[in-house]
Amino acid sequence: MSTYSNKYAHDFWAEFDNLRRETGLQVSKYGQGVGKMNAGFGRTWGKRLANWPHLLLTSHLLMVHALAFGGWQVPAVRLLWLAALGLFLIWQPFVAGEQRINGRQASVLLGAALLSTVLLGPWLLLVWCGVLAATIGGRAVGTEQRSERAGYLLAFGYLIGLAVLGVVPEISPAAQIDSALRHSLAVFMPMALPALLLFPARAPRRKSGEAFDLFYGMLVFLVMSVLVLGALAYMPIGGAGYVESLFKTSMSVAGALLLVAWAWNPRAGFSGIGSAISHYLLSLGMPLEQWLVHLSEESEKNADPARFLTAAMQRLAATPWVLGISWQMSDGYGEVGESSPHRHVCVAGELTLTVHFRHVPSPALRWHVEWLLRLAVEFYLVKRQSQQLQQLGYAQAIYETGARVTHDVKNLLQSLQVLCYAATQPGDPAEVAGLLRRQLPQIADRLKSTLDKLQSPQADDSETIEAELWWRRLQDRYAHAGIAWQGTPQAGPAVPRALFDSVAENLLQNSLAKRQREPGLPIAVIFDGASLAVSDNGSAIPQALAKTLLSEPVPSNDGLGIGLYHAARQADSLDYRLALAENRAGLVRFVLSPLRPLPAT
Template sequence: MNVPITSARLTRLLNWLSAVRPWLLLAVLASLHALLWVGEDVSFGRVLLLVHVGLLLMWQPLVGAQSRVEARGLAALAVVVLALLVFYGPRVLSLWMLLLAGLIGGKVFYSTSRGPRVYYLGALAYLITALFTVALPRALPPGLSVPAGIDPLGLWLSPLALTVMLGVSGHERADRDRDVLDFVSGLFVLLLLAVLALGTLAAMLLSGVDYLRALLGTLGVLAAMLLLLSWAWNPRGGFGGLGVAFTRYVLSLALPYERWLESLAALSERDGRPEDFVARAANRLLALPLVAGGEWRTRGGDGPTHEGHFGERGTQRYEFEHPLLALALYTERPLSGGLVWHFNLLVQLLGQFYQARLRAEELRRLSYLSAIHDTGARLTHDVKNLLQSLNTLCYALQEADGPEDAARANALLSRQLPVITARLEATLDKLRRPTPADGEWMPAPEWLLAMSARFAGQGVAVEGATDPDQWLPGALYTAVAENLIANALQKRLTEPDIAIVLRLGGERLSVEDDGSPVPPELEARLLREPVASATGLGVGLYQSARLAEAAGYLLALDLNRVGCVRFALVPAAASARRSDAQH
């Protein structure tokens, strides 16, 4: 029962700290001002210093309230507090105020909202005023000249800066980024104030002037230097300045990472298994600074899990996760938060490339299956045409009653059996040795005569006037003509009186009938995808269109109306010229 109570009390304490946090900084500065008022009373000052440090620990933005502090951190904190108590005095207090000014200065430059920025500017103004009017003059050696009224003036005037903090309303005073600190800006403020303090002391020792003149003189020199530095950072007249040089330097720090990304892109273009790609990319991580070695493991997907290691083990281990990849890096020194984020981004990119390689492998397998399917569908289509021819011959033999009919059937059989045998051998040759889509070329008159013999006795008119020297891709034209005529003959079963015409004019092949048109809902899909068929697989026209496309030809529904349904096969270039002429 004690654990829930303790957890509830801790939660209430954290909520209370979050609610009063805007007031904690005021309490920190008020306790600091009380230390300045105490002056030379060291015993009472040490008691107030403990209160001041406690308030500072509740406000500080370096460690979150929910974070767990390790024993080493607590020991270091205890050593710092003990050193402050033992060496407490004006000089230690001045150094402490310099550090506080740097801490609050980092919040001033980071805050983007008006309320928190004014709030922290008031705190920084108080620290600077109290430091240079009260704390620093007390820390100077006894022989240096300090104006007599500067100490009480600073004690009474410096709290006026705190009224600026009180003027900020409660909802504007809340800092949404209270746990974020700009260390570079804070270090800049700390060094700037340190240069001002040390410059003032140096001016007093070298020139023999009093404190106020030395402070104003050093402040003027420092302002001039800052003005000159700001001009050099971004000069006019087309010069790049220090800003461009600094940006170039910062960007050059990322060159090893950019080179690794370039190598990652280059590795992705190579052939090989996806796990080999991950292993090579992980090995190249050794070229990055601070990386001593690492381990990687692929996961997910349908395939087996692969793992490997590279380099050597280090004292520090950092693990990075991707849905398909886990990678651990070893370093000799701890990495900052920015570097950890940077390495995590690199691992995410590596995981994306690995996922792309897995998809490429899957597409390659699917392409193999597609090739097998296309070959099977093409051969099935050829076998179906052969079976239809054999069925026609069998029907003719069955219907032959008298001697004359038997003689005609035998003549038909003697003509068609060699053709069927040749086509069956051609189909088996396709299975054993794939041929180009257009197949072997043959003279156009010879192909036209073969078609006349092929469809003799089936009620198909074969027409054409061709040049004797003209050659055609025989396999392509034969496959397309057989498929179109087979569909027309199938249509004749429901529409017995339709006429079927195969016509060849030059390179243009057309098959037409005078039956009913293709339905509109089917016309948009015909030749573009397999369609439902009551008498076959529904892929005949689709396969014919793909064969024609692979050979540089175009099979299209040329005309679709009542009394004329025409399919045409033409070279793709001629079809394009015709389309351009129509437009």
């Protein structure tokens, strides 16, 4: 302890020496000060003292002690009150003690200090002890270091003893204690104050939120008031002396505080009073959980964003502190209840919500209403985006269907051109007539299916056809195209007609167009009743084009560039896979294969 005290004193005199050098104060080696201070001495001195909070607090408590034990009746000792107020102004954790004040502020402070000095008495000292205890208690809550907190608790306990043993007996003649005991307390209690210097304390961070806890400070003031007034009230009721009344009252208050502490932060699974109070302060009449339930219910009932918002605002308007609500959207306006001059506006993009209150709202209520409105806005925006995505999805379906229909019409036109070319070639008229008789109904049927897709963009393409029948019809359509047909599918398995027609038409038309660029190109089609393969012996497809050929539309000189893309997507929807199996010079092969066994007809 002695080593720590010597270090504490050494640090103090080191600080004083720095102060002397900064302000120009000269101190002789015999301790006699000579010289002068510059104009900034007062401010620098206050700043230095603010870095020693426990020294200021100890000095202030010592002066209050001298006043509490009868010193307030002596005019010379009463003047200590002015010095005590000055030390408190430097120590207090609210405003920087070294801060400059203007003339008006100085006049107000000086007037209040002089008036309190004139009116100084036991009641004023008792109230001051309560205020100081509340300030110390609120400061101790924001302290993280145990040693610093212990110092504040020591000062708090000293204030309690000073109030109940020194000030209260000066107020009431009935609250008397033994004169010898009171004299001993007056003499020996100050000896505990130097122990406060043994606990290091940092200067309070007056600009931060941890400088003072107002809630705990008020709680400390109320507890101290209950202790003092309860002791005074128990004496006539219980017929006991002041010391006995003080002891019983303190035990009762301690028991009540222990019970409240257990209920506030319990260990046995009960949520506690603290949780209930926090829940109430955050809810303000409408808990967030209940509001979320209301929003979820209205969201399920109303798919339209405007109707949902109207229903949600009607729920909010039913609360007692709301007089009316109005909202403005890009495509409409709504209002529930009445308007008032007290309002809160929430703006989110194109949506503006205005809540009209019955009375002037507090900042906490505005914050709470802002949260409620933000939650409603998020639900509204999600519904609005869902509606827009649904519209975009429908527009995309129409676009993709139109693109597919356009490509199918192009394939039908090419099939008609092949038939017209076959009809103009010399040969047996009966054979040509038979070809037209077989192919024209198929082309008319395919054209009808294509037109049906325009009326129903989501039409089902899963209509099946016998694999052997489809294979014969494909060979008839391209009988004069010089294509090598390989495969003899057996009767029984069925394939999706629209898918195989689309894939075969696209692959064969692309191969025939490639033959025009590379004359004499052999083309082969292989079909085994389940998988279809189209190959040629020409040049390879460029790698950049091959990577995106089946996954997105591509530039094309011979067509629209979307045929194989739509064919691949159509295959995916029907559990098939269209892939570029080989891509090298001399062999380019596409394969359409099922992902599961085919059904029988």
